[in-house]
Amino acid sequence: MSDLDATTGLKRLGLHDLHLGLGGKMVPFAGYEMPVQYPAGVMKEHLHTRAAAGLFDVSHMGQVILRPKRGLEALCAGFEALMPVDVLGLAQGRQRYGLFTNETGGIEDDLMFANRGDHLFVVVNAACKAADVAHMRAHLGAVAEVEFIQDRALLALQGPGAEAALAALLPGVAAMRFMDVAVMDWDGAEVWLSRSGYTGEDGFELSIPEGRALDFAQALLVRPGVMPIGLGARDSLRLEAGLCLYGHDIDDGTSPVEAGLTWAIQKVRRTGGDRAGGFPGAERILHELAEGPxxxxxxxxxxxxxxxxxxxxxxxxxxxxxxxxxxxxxxxxxxxxxxxxxxxxxxxxxxxxxxxxxxxxxxxxxxxxxxxxxxxxxx
Amino acid sequence: MKYTEEHEWLRIEGDLVVVGITEHAATQLGDVVFVELPAVETMVASGDEVVVIESVKAASDILAPIEGEIVAVNTKLIDNPGLVNEDPTGAAWFFKMKVDDLDVLDQFMDEDEYNDMIG
Structure with a gap:
């Protein structure tokens, strides 16, 4: 996933050649050469995702495993100290949206984290991943091994046709609901999946060992209704869904309350809750929750x-x-x-x-x- | 038909010059979602920004290729900007200009020269 192109200084995705073969137009994004669109173009790719199913390569994003050193509860408590979010209350097999905040109540990154029974799995933004891993290592060192996963691709299959297309490969997915996570076997490869995404559509995010990613992507692309979708349509889809793009709609100066992300701050972390406060920037964030931003x-x-x-x-x-x-x-x-x-x-x-x-x-x-x-x- | 380095095509129609963008330019722009046209009876100089085109990706301008008066604009593009992608060299003309002397078009590329330029 991180072959460096000598002339551009950009990293290449493991599926780089697949994107080229599909006619992808490659552009620099977050240090990677990424497909911004395929020959269909942004408009058709966007509409196709809402009508059928779109396959996105989001392998540039950061995948991290937090493996507890002293039990999952101590790890969850440590992770809660970095975010205004209920981590301890997240059930096994479930995923939740989270935000790293700073001392002034701004957002350092937004992320997804999942309780996978004996560890947490975290997906962070590409542009922030090195800083996020350093942040977690600095603050969670006593309670967790922070494993930065660099040998797995991450794909997203999104749209009303996503379930049917994926079920042909992984029959168990039909039973999953929004924000469920699971580990399934595909032809000997371990797939880590969540029923989530960033388009506003039903769909899945799929982490797969890099050596099997090409076979897996091709097996999805031959399913009826599945089309490759570039970053251009990913952006217009998330915009229509009202979802924030880190570095644009939210950054280290915007608070989660200003950003309208109060739904991500569970009651238990707010004033009057059992574990109120105790995260960076709590003073500003709790004040804004009470008084309005x-x-x-x-x-x-x-x-x-x-x-x-x-x-x-x-x-x-x-x-x-x-x-x-x-x-x-x-x-x-x-x-x-x-x-x-x-x-x-x-x-x-x-x-x-x-x-x-x-x-x-x-x-x-x-x-x-x-x-x-x-x-x-x-x- | 004549071509500019800015990927416009120019076609003589009677004593007027009709201006649009090439298929190559339309493909590069991507799906066009908005077109802003100049007012008719506007006098323009060569290089003036006369049309704004926005695609799903970005905004770009069309420059007046020559000096003259805008005498007609294609208002169909306002309600149907996608026409620029569907028929860039036909139905999706942008404006018609009246110029002093049609010989000014001699300075522009012919089709072979334009095709060489875009490779």
Whole structure:
């Protein structure tokens, strides 16, 4: 997965040649050469994922096993001290969304973690993975062995056809529900899977030993309805689903409360809960939970057809500067431009009319709830 | 048909010059989702940004290839920007210009020269 191309200085995915063979257009992303699209193009790939099934190579993301040194409970307690999230309460075989916070209440990374019985399995963002592993080693050294997995590919199969396509290879998947995790055997290879993803669709994320990843990907690609999907459509799909992209919609200065991620902070970690506080930035985060944050991430729907992309400035109708778009573009399923960004809390209620400045012109925008496109998780 | 280094095609229609983008450019842009056209009766200089095209990936401009007056724009593209991908050299023309002297087109590439340029 980490062959380095001498001319570009970029790492190559284990499935690099497969992407080239499929006509993938490779671009630099988070230090990797990644397929941004295949010949079908972003629009068709996006719509195909919502209609059938899309196969994504997300092997650039970081896979980490936390193996307890002094029991799983001590590890979970240690992991809880890094996040405003209930780790101890996560049942075996289940996955949960988490966030590493810093002392000022900002977000260092967002991640998925799963309780796999005798250890935790963590998936983190590509651009943050080295820092995340160092962070975990620094803080969890007494309670866990931090194993940075570098010999497994990570694929995502997303869309309404994902279950049927995957069940042809792994019959057990039909019984899984959203955020379940399992380990299954495929032709002698151990597949670690979760029923989750980052498109707003039902689907699966699949970790497989690198040596078997090509066979596995090809076995999926020949299933009816499965098409390879690039990063371009992955971005428009997650945007329509209202999901945050780290480094854009959330970063080390935005708090989970401002970002509208309060659903990820379980009651037990909030003021009055049994394990309230005790995570980095608790003072700010608990204060914002109680009093409300000064600004909030909101959905933005431009009234016209002009896309409003990252960095577009947002103004009140009276001209007061409010904030910026953090992600935006055209939503192929919405068939209109969609965006998200931060505005002061007093402008954050749905239906508020604001303006976005595109090429010097201020155009009407409405604050709307997210997701822009309904999610179809199998709960 | 003549071609510019900016991947526009120019076609003479009576005493007007019709401007669009090449199939190569449309493919490179990806799915076009938004087109902003100039006002008619606008005088433009060569190199002026006259059209904005946004694809799912990014925004780009079309520059006026020559000096002249915009006398017509293809309003079909406003409601159906995807036409740029479907028929870039036909139905998806962007604007028509009136120029002083059609000989100014001599400076641009013919089809063979353009194909050599894009390799």
């Amino acid at each position: 000064e600004r909030l991430r909101v959905g933005l729907r431009p009234e016209g057809r002009a896309p409003m992309r990252e960095e577009v400035e947002v103004f009140a109708v009276d001209g007061t500067p409010l904030g910026r778009v953090t992600s935006g573009g055209f939503g192929p399923s919405v068939e209109a431009p969609v965006a998200m960004g931060y505005v002061p809390a007093s402008y954050a209620h749905s239906g508020t009319a604001v303006m976005g400045e595109v090429r010097g012109k201020r155009l009407p925008v409405t604050v709307v709830p997210m997701p822009f496109h309904p999610t179809t998780y199998k709960r």
